[in-house]
Amino acid sequence: MTTPSQELTFRGGSSEDAAALQRLQSEHETEQGWTVQQWQKELNRSNGSVWLVESVDTNQPVGYLVMWRVADRLEIVDLLVHSRWRRRSVGRALIEMAAAIGRAQQVCRLVLEVRRDNAGARQFYEAVGFEEQGEKPGFYDDGAHALVMARTVETACD
Numbered sequence: 001m002t003t004p005s006q007e008l009t010f011r012g013g014s015s016e017d018a019a020a021l022q023r024l025q026s027e028h029e030t031e032q033g034w035t036v037q038q039w040q041k042e043l044n045r046s047n048g049s050v051w052l053v054e055s056v057d058t059n060q061p062v063g064y065l066v067m068w069r070v071a072d073r074l075e076i077v078d079l080l081v082h083s084r085w086r087r088r089s090v091g092r093a094l095i096e097m098a099a100a101i102g103r104a105q106q107v108c109r110l111v112l113e114v115r116r117d118n119a120g121a122r123q124f125y126e127a128v129g130f131e132e133q134g135e136k137p138g139f140y141d142d143g144a145h146a147l148v149m150a151r152t153v154e155t156a157c158d
């Protein structure tokens, strides 16, 4: 496994990051992404957090993770790595960071929904320790099915 480059830093996001995150998302997602206002809401959410991976050279985000605390779990709401930085363990580092936060908060598991037709993301989540838990038919606006995947954080939970 390669490790993310030292040209990158990881940090928590704030309101000032909304425009750059909106741009990164809109350049890489085929689906409708969030507006700057929606990003601001995420960046200020009391039960959630946004984490950025930033290029030291450009001070621009090259990846992000959005998660919410819901009951005994952390939900991965969105995760994205800039196409030029993929397959360099950036996504893995973000998931390991989420697991470390989860352990510190004593949550039981990380959970997420992923499009069934997003083969690359499904293989990524399997590679970083997630297992399929079920399916949500027609979950997305275009009728695509979602797979629910989870990774245990605290083995003391059932």
Ligand SMILES: CC(C)(COP(=O)(O)OP(=O)(O)OC[C@H]1O[C@@H](n2cnc3c(N)ncnc32)[C@H](O)[C@@H]1OP(=O)(O)O)[C@@H](O)C(=O)NCCC(=O)NCCS
Pocket: 001, 002, 078, 079, 080, 081, 082, 085, 086, 087, 088, 089, 090, 091, 092, 093, 112, 113, 114, 115, 118, 119, 120, 121, 123, 124, 125, 127, 128
């Ligand atoms: C999914 C995503 C976040 C992965 O980020 P990444 O930084 O490229 O992932 P990593 O380099 O940490 O990959 C870790 C392992 O996952 C697997 N993996 C990652 N991307 C994969 C792909 N496209 N196809 C197959 N396996 C993949 C590999 O086993 C990889 O290890 P390896 O490179 O040593 O073989 C990135 O491809 C992305 O942003 N995709 C578009 C947005 C998206 O679909 N997000 C998920 C929304 S739920």
